[in-house]
Amino acid sequence: MKSHSRANILDVIQKVQEAQIQNEGLSPHFNREKYCGTCLSHDKAAHPETDKCFHCDSDNWISQQEYNSRLAK
């Protein structure tokens, strides 16, 4: 089983901070069935134009089953 390294966690934090600046003033949409596998946000917020994760700007969508199994680790 592979766990997140510290470098990966710092990388995600940086992406989240960059996305916050980039998405300022935009409203996300919430019509996805999937969750973000990068920042594991629970609200399924997606960018209104690019459809990437609104929180970390990645395109790493995972199923609810996968999401639940990641949270359990």
Ligand SMILES: [Zn+2]
């Ligand atoms: Zn994300």
